[in-house]
Amino acid sequence: MKQQARHIRFFSIVLLLILGCAPKDSTRTAAQALGLNWQAEVKDADMFADGGTIGFILTDGFREIPCCYDGRMIKTDPDRASPRPLRHLFVGALHPDRAGAEMIPICGEREQAIRILLKDWYENRATEEYKHLKAGVATPPTQDFRNVHYVAQLLEYLDRDSTPERKYANDLGLEGSIDIPWIQKYEDGGTVGFVLEDQEKKIEACLDGRMESADEENDRPLRHFFVGALHPTHAGARSIPIKGVEEKAIVGLLSEWVNSRVSVNDQFKILKKTCPDVGPAARRWQAVRLLYRVVRMRDERKIDTTNPFEE
Secondary structure (H helix, E strand, C coil): CHHHHHHHHHHHHHHHHHCCCCCCHHHHHHHHHHCCCCCCEEEEEEECCCCCCEEEEEECCCCEEEEEECCCHHHCCCCCCCCCCCCCEEECCCCCCCCCCEECCCCCHHHHHHHHHHHHHHHHHCCHHHHHHHHHCCCCCCHHHHHHHHHHHHHHHHHHHCCHHHHHHHHCCCCCCCEEEEEEECCCCCCEEEEEECCCCEEEEEECCCHHHEECCCCEECCCEEECCCCCCCCCCEECCCCCHHHHHHHHHHHHHHHHHCCHHHHHHHHCCCCCCCCHHHHHHHHHHHHHHHHHHHHHHCCCCCCCCCC
16 A cells, blocks of 8 residues: 555656656755655644644655654743743654654754745645634644644744744754854953853854954954954953854854844944943943944955855
């Protein structure tokens, strides 16, 4: 029976190709990234009673890949004002706690591939009636309906989470919402040290402004970023490449942090004021000044951070 199903699947793919229904390049590339044929299907989708984990299977008729989207409430941070699941995708199992479950990188190749395949499958399966009723559906009655219903929910989660901040954070090994709890300018010519942190980890970094790091020809600081320490001379400090992934991520996170907390008008006002003594106002002032300094540097180096999903 299984062999017969495979034959039917194979000939259906051939027939679609003959009729000119070839897959989009993005679909074909996504399927190849997961080791599947381009015509992937979703089956056995369901939601667990653990806070909202969604498990599902991607299959092309020859191979099956169990996947899940982590919605466990135990993954929230109780110290945050608005705790939120970390929302990783896993492959290899229908639930993150099961044997074989492998967490895949946020915004990485496999996560993006799964998202593309799910979206294509949903667009081909979801009826207008379902799209109209889905908001009020509590318990989908059949497995086919559950597949469509939970894939729709999952796509909403992924669309919500596919933000520039999430991509930048992933490039630095961080996750979720990023904060800058500490930022300080040194009296060495202008080095600025700061801390980037998520719910579980922090990264110390700095922008080198030391006068002794000036370019002899242009008499100007080279303005390298360092990670691993709050000052280039501290133990653990590592210079990161200009125009590299890490530098682009740091600039992007600074921009996201400032723009989410300070309006553009207030940013210009801050640039004209002296730094407050302590507290959140001092952090905002330092971050805005650092960002505008970095933006000038970024423009000189032709570093584009407007779209983090394009290299």
